[in-house]
Amino acid sequence: MSILTFRNVSLTYPARTGKGGAGEKRVLDGINLQVASDELVAIIGRSGSGKTSLLNLAAGFLTPTAGTITVDGTPVTGPGADRAVVFQDDALYPWLDARDNIAFPLKLKGVPLAERRAKAEVLLARVGLADAGDRHIWELSGGMRQRVGIARALAAEPRFLLLDEPLGALDALTRTRMQDFLLRIKAESGAGAVLITHSIEEALLLGTRVVVLSPNPGRLTAEIEAGFNAEILNGASVADVKASPIFKRMHAGLTGLIHAGEEELAA
Amino acid sequence: MTLLSELDALAGETNDTAPARAARPLPIAVISALTIGVIIGLWALASAYALVSPVFLPSPRQVVIALYNLVVKGFVDATLAEHVGASLYRIFGALIASILIGIPAGLAIGTSRVGRGILDPIVEFLRPLPPLAYLPLIIIWVGIGEASKITVIALSMLPSIILSTSAGVRAVSKDHVNAARSLGASKAQVLREVVLPSAVPSILTGIRIALGAGWTTLVAAELVAATSGIGFMIQSAAQFLVTDIVIAGIIVIALIAIVLEYVARLIERRLVPWASHR
Known part of the structure; x- marks a missing residue:
């Protein structure tokens, strides 16, 4: 069991010179968070709350101004294959076909061509794209691209999947199907996951826990145990879960929590 | 076209x-x-x-006959194929040289502050210079043979290859780089597996522009000092007022340039079909 830990993490951007650039901007303030590999922690917040910065810190793209981020006790000092990122804008390589995109992390490790292509085939089948290996990236739909992106991240055999609004750009119908898919593939992989989303519904459906991030500066202001993902994994349909009274109640509660910050700001 | x-x-x-x-x-x-x-x-x-006097303007028929004679008998000790061959040898020699120098230089400018600081002034100095301005100097340095022609042509090709490479490198998607880093890529791997491939369309465009510039320089360089080549052939014909060969030569130059451009576009479409789908 791996654990990703944020301990008193703050992030401050230096003062910007020029118009309106008075003083430094504190983006995240005193974040404490633990994610275990059997969890999917959904982080939700409005735009500008620093959710993407939080994920970029975990990925190692950014360095905290204060505090530490560790994976199983080892400090994060930069990006690494133990924390693979799935991007909203898929970030697949158009010069590689779907199979070689998935095999990319294996290539980086020096796995021989035949072996990494064989492994990519297995992953293609796992994400339901067994016949799409030869396809160009631009021939794939948005949902298929995200499946390839997730398979590519899994090929790195990460301890944690960092999901940066991976379903944000999909249409509503595809999105519902992909939510179910994402849950299953995450559970099979045995990796922990951090999901950034601005959809309360998605956070509740997918997250073992839902964490609310409030802006100016970004602070974790609420945390709830969701547990709907277990129901879905046990066979309940996403639609049924969404229709249940308890889901609606929690949805309303979370909406209130996120909204509360807004009113404070206005007052 | x-x-x-x-x-x-x-x-x-x-x-x-x-x-x-x-x-x-x-x-x-x-x-x-x-x-x-x-x-x-x-x-x-x-x-x-x-x-107009036929000395200045031979009839189209005369030009066609001149062209035919060029192919069969040749002019100034070489057939048309030999003249064209000499010119193409120079242009492709120069192209290979400028690719070997230009792409690494462009990578250095696009990826490193120091590289940019060192190479930018050199490129900016070279870029606006008409190749014919430094041709005499190159001849003094390298001599009157093939080397001086290839050098001048390569110098005229270099800026567009360097600039297109560095532009392509700088336009690489941040997400593409971050994805590779989060999947375990080292700095060298990011450069080789992500930055370089995403710069390829821009590099190919640069090569296409370089070919155009090189072709212009080639003809000019052959006008000054050469014993073969399509530019030399025109120059010799002009000295004897063989206007039909001059016109035939000009037409051949234009046709070759069109073919080169077409082949370059074809290669572009074959090599980077994804460039138009980004």
Whole structure:
């Protein structure tokens, strides 16, 4: 069991010179968070709350101004294959076909061509794209691209999947199907996951826990145990879960929590 | 030419979607062909009625015969194929040299502050210089042989290859780089597996522009000091007032340039089909 830990993490951007650039901007303030590999922690917040910065810190793209981020006790000092990122804008390589995109992390490790292509085939089948290996990236739909992106991240055999609004750009119908898919593939992989989303519904459906991030500066202001993902994994349909009274109640509660910050700001 | 055919295709599309009209307008390719026909016709008339002395303007028929003789018998000790071969040898020698130097230099400018600081002034100095301005200096340094011609042509090709490489490198998607880093790529791997491939379309465009510049320089370089080559052939013919060969040579130069451009576009489409889908 791996654990990703944020301990008193703050992030401050230096003062910007020029118009309106008075003083430094504190983006995240005193974040404490633990994610275990059997969890999917959904982080939700409005735009500008620093959710993407939080994920970029975990990925190692950014360095905290204060505090530490560790994976199983080892400090994060930069990006690494133990924390693979799935991007909203898929970030697949158009010069590689779907199979070689998935095999990319294996290539980086020096796995021989035949072996990494064989492994990519297995992953293609796992994400339901067994016949799409030869396809160009631009021939794939948005949902298929995200499946390839997730398979590519899994090929790195990460301890944690960092999901940066991976379903944000999909249409509503595809999105519902992909939510179910994402849950299953995450559970099979045995990796922990951090999901950034601005959809309360998605956070509740997918997250073992839902964490609310409030802006100016970004602070974790609420945390709830969701547990709907277990129901879905046990066979309940996403639609049924969404229709249940308890889901609606929690949805309303979370909406209130996120909204509360807004009113404070206005007052 | 390609631009025209693209415009033509565009026009064709809009026509297809519009309701059928009584008369389809003339395709642009037909208009272009007519234009060329009219020019050749006027040229034939002008020489037939001796409006201009044949020394200055030989008839189209004479030019065709000159072209035929060039292919079969040749001019100044070499056939047309040998002249063209000598020119192509120079241009491709120069192209290979400028690619070998230009791509690493472009990578250095695009990825490193120090590299940029060192190379930028050199490129900016070289870029606006007309190659003929430094040709005499190159001849003093390298001599009058093949090396000086290849050097001058390569120098005229370098800036566009360097600049297109560095532009391509700088335009690499941040997400693409971050994805590779989060999947375990080292700095060298990011450069080789992500930055370089995403710069390829830009590099190919640079090579296409370089070929155009190189072709211009080639003909000029051969006018100054050469014993073979298409530019030399024209220069020699002009000295003896063999105007039909001069005109035939000009037509050959234009045709080769068009073919090179076409082949370069073909390679581009083959090599980076994804460039238009980003």
